[in-house]
Structure formats: C-alpha cells, structure tokens
Amino acid sequence: MKQKFKSAKTFLIAASLIIAFVIPLITENEYYLHTLIISGIYILLVLGLNLILGYAGQLSLGHAAFYGIGAYTSALLMMKLHFSFWLALPIGGIAAGIAGLMLGFPALRLKGPYLVICTIAFGEIAHQIFMNWESLTRGPMGIPGVPSPGEFSIGSFVIDFSEKQVYYYLVFIIVIIALLLNYFLVRSKTGRAFVAIREDQTAAEVIGVNLTFYKLTAFLSGTFLAGIAGSLYAHYIGFISPESFTLGESINILVMVIVGGMGTIIGPIFGAVGLTFLLELMRAFADYRMVIYGLILMILIVVLPEGTMGGIDILRRNLKKPQKI
Amino acid sequence: MGILSIEDLSINFGGLVAVDHVSFEVKRGEILSIIGPNGSGKTTIFNLISGIYKPTTGKILFKDKLINGMKPHTVAFMGIARTFQNVRPFKQMTVLENVLVGHHPKVKSLFIDDLFHTSKQRKEEVMIREQAIKLLDLFHLKQYIDEKAENLPYGDQRRLEIVRALASEPEIMLLDEPAAGMNPQETEDLIRLIGQIKDLGITIVLVEHDMKVVMDISQRIIVLDYGKKIAEGVPEEIRKNERVIEAYLGKD
Numbered sequence: 199m200k201q202k203f204k205s206a207k208t209f210l211i212a213a214s215l216i217i218a219f220v221i222p223l224i225t226e227n228e229y230y231l232h233t234l235i236i237s238g239i240y241i242l243l244v245l246g247l248n249l250i251l252g253y254a255g256q257l258s259l260g261h262a263a264f265y266g267i268g269a270y271t272s273a274l275l276m277m278k279l280h281f282s283f284w285l286a287l288p289i290g291g292i293a294a295g296i297a298g299l300m301l302g303f304p305a306l307r308l309k310g311p312y313l314v315i316c317t318i319a320f321g322e323i324a325h326q327i328f329m330n331w332e333s334l335t336r337g338p339m340g341i342p343g344v345p346s347p348g349e350f351s352i353g354s355f356v357i358d359f360s361e362k363q364v365y366y367y368l369v370f371i372i373v374i375i376a377l378l379l380n381y382f383l384v385r386s387k388t389g390r391a392f393v394a395i396r397e398d399q400t401a402a403e404v405i406g407v408n409l410t411f412y413k414l415t416a417f418l419s420g421t422f423l424a425g426i427a428g429s430l431y432a433h434y435i436g437f438i439s440p441e442s443f444t445l446g447e448s449i450n451i452l453v454m455v456i457v458g459g460m461g462t463i464i465g466p467i468f469g470a471v472g473l474t475f476l477l478e479l480m481r482a483f484a485d486y487r488m489v490i491y492g493l494i495l496m497i498l499i500v501v502l503p504e505g506t507m508g509g510i511d512i513l514r515r516n517l518k519k520p521q522k523i
Numbered sequence: 524m525g526i527l528s529i530e531d532l533s534i535n536f537g538g539l540v541a542v543d544h545v546s547f548e549v550k551r552g553e554i555l556s557i558i559g560p561n562g563s564g565k566t567t568i569f570n571l572i573s574g575i576y577k578p579t580t581g582k583i584l585f586k587d588k589l590i591n592g593m594k595p596h597t598v599a600f601m602g603i604a605r606t607f608q609n610v611r612p613f614k615q616m617t618v619l620e621n622v623l624v625g626h627h628p629k630v631k632s633l634f635i636d637d638l639f640h641t642s643k644q645r646k647e648e649v650m651i652r653e654q655a656i657k658l659l660d661l662f663h664l665k666q667y668i669d670e671k672a673e674n675l676p677y678g679d680q681r682r683l684e685i686v687r688a689l690a691s692e693p694e695i696m697l698l699d700e701p702a703a704g705m706n707p708q709e710t711e712d713l714i715r716l717i718g719q720i721k722d723l724g725i726t727i728v729l730v731e732h733d734m735k736v737v738m739d740i741s742q743r744i745i746v747l748d749y750g751k752k753i754a755e756g757v758p759e760e761i762r763k764n765e766r767v768i769e770a771y772l773g774k775d
C-alpha cells in the first residue's frame with residue numbers, strides 16, 4: 199500500500215511538472231499565463247511561511263512585510279542605482295531575510311498570541327514605511343514603471359523577459375529550485391530541528407537543539423523566499439504600492455498555508471495555486487466574490503481541518519485500516 | 524571523583540525552597556536513584572542539571588566542568604541526556620524521526636550542507652539512519668518505525684523517549700519516573716532496558732516511585748524530603764533507614 203502510494207506520488211509530481219512546463223507552449227491565453235505566474239509567486243510566499251509556521255511552529259502574520267521589502271528593494275535598486283535584475287533579485291531576498299532576522303529576535307522570547315501581535319506590528323511598521331518614506335517609495339501613489347528584467351542574449355538568441363511566456367519560465371525555474379532546496383532542508387537535521395521546536399520546545403532544547411539558532415534560521419530562510427517573491431512580483435507587474443503589502447495579504451498567505459496543509463511540501467503548492475485560481479474564478483461573482491471565497495474557505499477548513507494534504511493523509515489511513523486487521 | 528557532582532544546590536520559587544542545599548555525587552557507570560515523596564524536588568534537580576532552571580546557590584560539575592548557567596542544548600552537547608516525567612515524544616514525528624532528532628548533537632553537517640544536500644550531509648544521514656534503526660531494533664520498537672509517535676501505546680512512547688535520549692550517545696542519562704503508568708510486564712521490560720543502557724557504559728540517574736524498580740537496579744539511593752537530602756546509601760541501608768520510613772509514612 200505504501201509503495202503504491204509512493205509511486206503514485208512520484209507519478210503525480212512528474213505529471214504536474216510536465217504539465218506546468220508545457221502549458222505556455224500550448225496556450226496563447228495571456229490570462230492563464232498571468233494567473234500561473236501569480237500562482238508561482240504565491241508558491242514562494244507560501245513555502246516561506248510554511249517553513250516558519252508549518253515546520254518551526256512560529257505563527258507569523260507579518261509575511262507581507264517581507265514580500266514588500268523584497269519588492270521595493272529590488273525595484274529601487276534597479277531604478278535608482280541601475281542594478282541589473284539578476285543582482286537586484288537576490289539582494290531583494292537578502293534584504294527581506296535581514297528584516298526577517300529582526301523579527302526573529304523578539305520571536306525568540308514570545309509565544310502564542312504575543313508572538314502573533316508582534317508579527318502584526320512588524321508588518322504594520324513595514325507598511326507605514328512604504329506609505330510614509332515618500333522620497334524613496336512615493337508613498338501611497340506607489341512606484342510605476344518598475345522595469346522588467348530586460349533582455350538576455352546568448353549569441354544571436356535573445357530572451358526577452360518582458361514576454362509573459364518567458365517570465366513564466368523564469369518564475370517556474372525559481373519555484374523548482376526553491377521547492378528542491380526546501381525539500382532538502384526539511385528532510386535534514388535542520389528540518390527535524392524545526393519540527394522538534396514546533397512539537398515541544400523544551401524537549402527539543404534538552405536533546406540539543408539550539409533554539410536561538412534554529413528559530414532565526416527559520417525566519418531567515420522563510421523571509422528570504424518572500425523577498426524573492428516580492429522582487430519577481432515587482433518586475434512582473436511593473437507597479438508596486440503599499441496596498442499590495444498589507445495585513446490582508448499576510449492573512450491571505452497564511453490561509454494558503456493552512457488550506458494546503460502545514461508542514462508538508464506539496465500542501466503549500468495546492469494552497470497557493472488552488473486559492474489563486476479560486477479567487478480568479480470568483481471574479482464571475484463580482485461584488486459577492488469575497489463573500490463566496492470566504493464561505494468556500496470556511497467549508498474547506500471544516501471538511502479538511504488539517505489542510506488538503508492532511509485530508510489525503512486521513513483518506514490514506516482509512517484505506518489502510520481494513521487491511522491491517 | 525564522580526562524573527557528576529552536585530554541591531550545595533538550591534533553588535527557590537518565590538517563597539518555596541524546592542531544592543534545599545543538596546549535595547551528592549554520581550559515580551561513573553553506576554545507577555543512582557533519587558527517591559522521595561511527591562513534591563520533594565526530584566524533577567527540579569533534573570531541571571537544574573539539564574539547564575532548564577538556574578540554581579539560586581550551588582554548583583553542578585560535570586566531568587569537573589561547571590555547567591550551571593549553561594543553556595539546555597549546551598548541556599546536551601556535553602553528554603547529558605534526559606527524559607521527562609510526563610511522556611514527551613515529538614508526537615507528529617514518526618518513531619524513526621524521533622530517534623533521528625535524538626542524534627542531533629552528533630550530526631556535524633551545517634545549514635549549508637542541509638540546504639544543498641551535499642555529499643557530507645547525505646553520508647551522515649545514511650549513517651544516522653542506520654544507527655537509529657539499530658537502536659530501534661535493539662529496544663524492540665522497530666515494528667513502529669514509520670508510525671507517528673502519538674499512535675504508540677503509552678509504554679512504548681516512554682521507551683521511545685528513552686531511545687531518543689540514547690541516540691545522542693550521552694555519558695549520563697537522567698530518567699524521570701520511566702515506570703510511571705506501566706503495567707507489570709512493561710515494567711519488567713523497562714528494568715531490562717535500563718540494564719542494557721548501563722551495559723553500554725552509560726551512567727544513569729533514576730527518579731522513580733516504583734520501589735521494586737529502585738531496589739532491583741540501583742547501586743545507591745538518595746532520599747529527598749521537602750527539598751532536603753535526608754538519606755544516602757545502598758538499597759539495604761535505605762530500606763531500614765528510620766527517617767526515610769518516617770518521611771514516606773508521614774505522607775501516606
């Protein structure tokens with residue numbers, strides 16, 4: 199049974215990879231591509247928060263702050279200091295990661311609701327900075343004309359990143375790399391230390407897990423991913439403003455983590471892609487969009503309290519049981 | 524010279540003196556039991572040794588090094604492992620994963636190795652997996668290897684916690700009431716398990732209410748009452764000690 203499930207999983211992963219890879223080749227539909235690119239960006243955000251919450255067990259409602267820091271840093275580096283996108287992208291991630299460490303320090307001392315409030319406050323501070331540092335961020339008006347990564351030529355072969363198909367592949371490759379590194383990380387000593395902290399902080403400490411180091415590592419890695427997502431978003435949409443990086447957005451990312459299933463790798467992908475598409479489909483309901491979206495979320499949480507992956511797990515356990523007797 | 528010496532150790536919680544100027548020594552390779560009525564400060568001594576609490580006065584020396592004030596993970600790295608009175612395996616982790624986390628202090632791979640899955644990381648991972656499986660086999664938990672820890676019967680969860688502590692290859696193990704809640708059969712198994720651990724050359728400090736376990740396996744016994752050490756000796760001496768009988772009868 200287990201073997202079967204494993205090969206089914208491998209098959210599913212391979213199939214989705216192939217589908218994700220060929221989609222831009224078979225559809226010219228810009229709207230689909232757009233939604234997929236946005237989904238990809240959300241996968242990065244959700245993977246990051248999943249490390250912090252799903253694995254290390256630290257509930258953060260400030261994730262959008264790091265998304266914003268990555269977006270602003272990368273956009274401004276390219277626009278004001280004429281950095282190349284390929285440099286601005288990782289620096290955006292690093293800037294978010296450093297901010298993440300700053301949030302990590304208070305998180306060392308706080309637990310439960312206190313930690314949540316602290317992360318909300320952190321997100322609010324970041325939002326206020328985007329709003330009020332007008333000389334740099336243009337405040338609420340936002341920054342239009344964020345350049346796309348530009349062109350990349352190999353001999354006479356030119357890759358133009360302002361084309362949606364090309365940008366799709368850029369996001370695709372980064373998502374694959376992020377997933378792979380994530381996979382390695384959570385199945386290692388580091389990932390086990392994260393889960394141990396989530397499960398029982400004192401027991402983790404007593405078997406030798408350095409709480410300070412691993413909590414900060416979780417915040418650093420998770421927020422770095424958010425920064426990368428922010429950079430990819432800024433140079434794709436071409437416009438950033440404080441509105442995109444609010445508490446509402448943090449909650450949105452949190453919901454994706456929970457609906458997908460915390461502490462798994464596939465869960466966040468389900469959550470990110472599923473909810474991005476769901477929100478798009480809901481456009482048909484115009485004004486009632488958020489109401490219906492909210493209802494669907496409530497139903498999902500009631501039906502699948504452990505998220506989509508948890509649901510599959512429960513199903514698998516139930517299928518297994520009769521054979522055990 | 525003992526492997527662990529406790530000198531004049533005290534801790535107060537507000538007005539309560541939970542441990543009151545206690546001194547004793549643990550000799551390398553022995554099984555030393557700490558007994559005493561409920562609330563006499565046994566668990567608190569373990570919490571002091573493992574760095575969860577800081578003593579108000581006194582010294583804890585491990586292999587002649589002062590360890591009070593050290594963080595729990597540093598104490599673990601030095602070779603002191605413990606289990607908890609209330610069972611605390613990592614519930615959502617599988618049995619194997621629990622033992623793998625137990626190996627934590629021994630694993631040398633860095634964050635970068637973990638992130639990029641370097642050959643160093645892979646080699647170590649293969650190694651600790653083999654060791655973990657061996658340990659699980661040795662302590663009869665192998666049949667649960669991929670089961671979530673929370674799904675194990677109570678007695679097996681206790682055993683798993685001991686194996687997890689053992690995985691770090693400690694020099695000394697502090698076991699806090701390992702027989703609590705076990706049926707006679709499980710207790711028999713436990714006595715054998717503790718014997719096996721001793722045979723590995725590991726020093727054991729045992730806190731236990733089950734007098735059969737204590738009298739069966741301890742070389743020496745220390746008795747606490749209201750945070751004070753009231754007796755120390757071999758099982759025969761303790762069994763006959765007036766103050767000990769009084770402390771126990773006075774409570775019951």
Ligand SMILES: Nc1ncnc2c1ncn2[C@@H]1O[C@H](COP(=O)(O)OP(=O)(O)OP(=O)(O)O)[C@@H](O)[C@H]1O
Pocket residue numbers: 536539541559560561562563564565566567568608
């Ligand atoms: N963190 C704490 N804060 C306040 N009081 C504490 C704390 N930890 C322990 N105590 C108190 O210290 C005393 C000793 O507790 P301890 O848990 O060490 O007893 P014990 O000998 O392990 O008892 P038992 O046999 O019931 O496990 C008790 O009165 C307890 O209430």
Ligand SMILES: [Mg+2]
Pocket residue numbers: 565566567608
């Ligand atoms: Mg106790």
